[in-house]
Amino acid sequence: MHQPTPPSAENCPIPEREAPSPAPTPRPPSAYSTGVHGRRESPVDPPLRSRFPGPAPAKGRPQPPPPPGHPRRLTPAPAPVPSPNPATPHPRQPPGLPPAHRTLICVSLPGLAISTEHGQLTGHGLDGFYRSGRRLLARCRLRIAGREPSPVQARMATADSARFVATLRASPEPGADPDVIVERVRHADGTERITVRSAARRPMRLPLELTLGTDLATMSAIASGTTGPELTASVHDSGLRWTSPTGSSSVTADPPPSDALASAGLLRWELDLTPGASATVELRVRLDGAGPPRPAGQAATNPLAPARATGDDPRVAPLLQTSVDDLRALLLRDPDHPSDTHLAAGAPWRCGMAPAEALAAARMTLPLGTRLAVGTLRTLARTQLGGPAPRSGMIPGPLRDGGPHLPPVCTGTEATLLFPTLLAEARRWGMPEQDTKELLPAAERCLTWLRATAGDDIHLPDPQPGGPVRAETQAHAHRAALLGADLLDSYGRPGGAGLRLWAERQRTAFRDRFWIDDLSGGYPAAARMPDGALVPHLGAAAAHLLDTGLLGGGAQAPGLLDKVQTEQLARLLGSPAMDSGWGLRGLGTKETGHNPFGHRSGAVRVHETAVAVAGLALAGYEKEATSLLRGLLAAAESFGHRLPEMYAGEQRTEGGAPLPHPAACRPAATAAAAVVLLMTTLAGIRPDAPAGTVRLRPLRSAPLGEIGLTDLRVAGAPFSVRVSRLGLAMVEAAADHLQLGA
Numbered sequence: 001m002h003q004p005t006p007p008s009a010e011n012c013p014i015p016e017r018e019a020p021s022p023a024p025t026p027r028p029p030s031a032y033s034t035g036v037h038g039r040r041e042s043p044v045d046p047p048l049r050s051r052f053p054g055p056a057p058a059k060g061r062p063q064p065p066p067p068p069g070h071p072r073r074l075t076p077a078p079a080p081v082p083s084p085n086p087a088t089p090h091p092r093q094p095p096g097l098p099p100a101h102r103t104l105i106c107v108s109l110p111g112l113a114i115s116t117e118h119g120q121l122t123g124h125g126l127d128g129f130y131r132s133g134r135r136l137l138a139r140c141r142l143r144i145a146g147r148e149p150s151p152v153q154a155r156m157a158t159a160d161s162a163r164f165v166a167t168l169r170a171s172p173e174p175g176a177d178p179d180v181i182v183e184r185v186r187h188a189d190g191t192e193r194i195t196v197r198s199a200a201r202r203p204m205r206l207p208l209e210l211t212l213g214t215d216l217a218t219m220s221a222i223a224s225g226t227t228g229p230e231l232t233a234s235v236h237d238s239g240l241r242w243t244s245p246t247g248s249s250s251v252t253a254d255p256p257p258s259d260a261l262a263s264a265g266l267l268r269w270e271l272d273l274t275p276g277a278s279a280t281v282e283l284r285v286r287l288d289g290a291g292p293p294r295p296a297g298q299a300a301t302n303p304l305a306p307a308r309a310t311g312d313d314p315r316v317a318p319l320l321q322t323s324v325d326d327l328r329a330l331l332l333r334d335p336d337h338p339s340d341t342h343l344a345a346g347a348p349w350r351c352g353m354a355p356a357e358a359l360a361a362a363r364m365t366l367p368l369g370t371r372l373a374v375g376t377l378r379t380l381a382r383t384q385l386g387g388p389a390p391r392s393g394m395i396p397g398p399l400r401d402g403g404p405h406l407p408p409v410c411t412g413t414e415a416t417l418l419f420p421t422l423l424a425e426a427r428r429w430g431m432p433e434q435d436t437k438e439l440l441p442a443a444e445r446c447l448t449w450l451r452a453t454a455g456d457d458i459h460l461p462d463p464q465p466g467g468p469v470r471a472e473t474q475a476h477a478h479r480a481a482l483l484g485a486d487l488l489d490s491y492g493r494p495g496g497a498g499l500r501l502w503a504e505r506q507r508t509a510f511r512d513r514f515w516i517d518d519l520s521g522g523y524p525a526a527a528r529m530p531d532g533a534l535v536p537h538l539g540a541a542a543a544h545l546l547d548t549g550l551l552g553g554g555a556q557a558p559g560l561l562d563k564v565q566t567e568q569l570a571r572l573l574g575s576p577a578m579d580s581g582w583g584l585r586g587l588g589t590k591e592t593g594h595n596p597f598g599h600r601s602g603a604v605r606v607h608e609t610a611v612a613v614a615g616l617a618l619a620g621y622e623k624e625a626t627s628l629l630r631g632l633l634a635a636a637e638s639f640g641h642r643l644p645e646m647y648a649g650e651q652r653t654e655g656g657a658p659l660p661h662p663a664a665c666r667p668a669a670t671a672a673a674a675v676v677l678l679m680t681t682l683a684g685i686r687p688d689a690p691a692g693t694v695r696l697r698p699l700r701s702a703p704l705g706e707i708g709l710t711d712l713r714v715a716g717a718p719f720s721v722r723v724s725r726l727g728l729a730m731v732e733a734a735a736d737h738l739q740l741g742a
Helices: 219-224 316-329 355-364 371-381 411-429 433-457 471-490 496-513 540-546 563-573 606-619 622-638 669-683
Strands: 103-108 111-116 128-131 134-137 139-144 150-158 161-168 180-187 191-198 204-213 233-236 239-244 247-254 259-261 266-273 278-287 308-311 331-334 337-343 685-688 693-696 707-714 717-723 729-733 739-741
Touching (some): 103 150, 103 161, 103 180, 103 316, 111 161, 111 180, 134 219, 134 247, 139 191, 191 266, 204 278, 266 278, 308 316, 316 331, 316 622, 331 371, 355 371, 355 411, 371 411, 411 433, 411 471, 471 496, 471 540, 540 563, 622 669, 669 707, 707 729
Antiparallel strands (some): 103 111, 128 134, 150 161, 191 278, 233 239, 239 247, 247 278, 259 266, 685 693, 717 729
16 A cells, blocks of 8 residues: 655645556546545535535635645546547536436446436446446447337346346337337446347347447546547457547457447347347446456455344345445455455445545444454554654544534544544454454554644644534544543553543533533534634534443443433434434534535434434433434435435425435445444444453334344354344344353
8 A cells, every 4th residue: 555645734634545546557536535635525515516626615604724735726637538539529517516316326346337217328427337436338328129218117136236127119010018128237347238028929130239438537537527528439359449548448248249330339239039039138348457356345255244134124124234235335455455355435426445434334334243344444554644743643534524614624533533442342342352452553553642632632623733623523532532541451551541531631621611501401512613612503413422432341431421411412413403304414404504405514414313323322312312213214215225325404294205415425335334333223232252241232112123133243253133022132143152141
């Protein structure tokens, strides 16, 4: 892996590379990675076009200048070489991201296949087959007997494949019934199988034509509408090839076409079909010079257990299965250390690593085993910054939009605080001692950075230095200190007592400095500005105050809020202003700047809703937790059990459906991982593998009725649990040495 950028005054650095580079040539900066200085982490940060080619000031508030080392603009990706055939220009996209909410996205990284519901690849928008962020084939239009079939159905078959069915009437006899059925099965690995079946009463000869084309554009060029025209094809073996200065791709067909016309990008077959007969054409799209794709999620070393759910609620089984499949599809290998895998942030825009989100997703998927946590921690430990303070020990990460009331936040801060948290909790779930000891020095450096950066001020600003003190950052820091102290003590390392003392002082100061009293009982401020002014807005980020972390013996670490404040926050999160009926809004409806589609200002973010459900359940507020949980389940059903990273925070109505966000990733690592957190929250699994114990604290109200979870992992062994309709939990499978407790 490339080394991090050289030290500078910048305290929110990011590594040079966080996503796989396409073969065979180097890749310009693209939406496929977050490894570009100054770019926001998500393509849907307001304004939408700010990420391409660079950040832009948000409206309505002054934008602070970027810290030293963060240029204001990015270097735009070069456009492909103009086509020698100007008669077929590629349509230029309008400003902003092409909408993704109506697309079917097949994922098996580094491969993607994206198309709309009609199944034709038109060359517009996101349509195409991709590998490592480059579009290998943009256009694949099918015609039979000179006509395009009428689409009938489109659905995801698995995380990496989609099935499209269309029909047409080809018989000369009069009638309305279709007599030709066309099935297309498209895979993320670059293959497509087209089957034409005759339901006619007489034999037919049907010409099948495919018009193909591509621009070999990068995802960043597609996102910014700078793809340029299609390239000119050449006949190659049993298909076509396209070449540009940055590489070439090819399509081969089996059986070979009877005719191939390069100038039109046309392949043609003559199909002779008797009644009831079928014929199949298979296409293979490849990046020339690259070997066959080796998806990490399909390898024997896949780190995620095949967990399954059963129960009274019919939605839990397909939701968990789809989420586990999506997590596997988003797995990536560290190119220089292939045994280490981590999760990409999401498709189509963020198919590289986002450090904070990779750590958060690995933490939520600990019930599926600890191997993903090991790979993620190892990969990020290699990016950890050395050199002199104040950066020493930090995990680099890009800037992310902070919402309408705060400047951008440094995700490197969150990643640095999540690192020791994940390591400590992974140990409780059964991470091997050898792996824990190997990663312990990197966790120690993160904790040293925390103490050095917070200094005598108790609270941790973000970004540093001189940034606002955000409530969610304090929650991450407090949890990291307590779990880190527990981890250090377990291995006889110094520093645990100092971290606990710092956390205690932070806890006392937070309750005094961040709580805003009012007639309704008060609420936590979103942040405290450098001049001491509080930012009095309630949003979903407050849910992180309820996420305290797992200590030994199944105990939970204390939180930043006292009992009365926790009760008040629970009431607020369950109020109609925050609970949309589909999940937790990013910003309450009563707050200035609320926008139901706003990335951080009103949209429902699945990850934060799941954190709220788990935190509320832990604190004993099952009514509020249940409402949010049921809202997410209803939304998931509307989205075909594949939750996007976010959707609009519009109020739920009888018979309604959640409104999709047109630029949201789907699948997204944190959304899929959140489902694992939700399911295991119902059972209240609290393991302590080093002590050989596991405790169960299920939701007493059993909000989904009876539920069973099988093929989880605790202490490296299969673990299955069932919760009855009375809220009683029973372990059905576990490691022999585990002691079970209530």
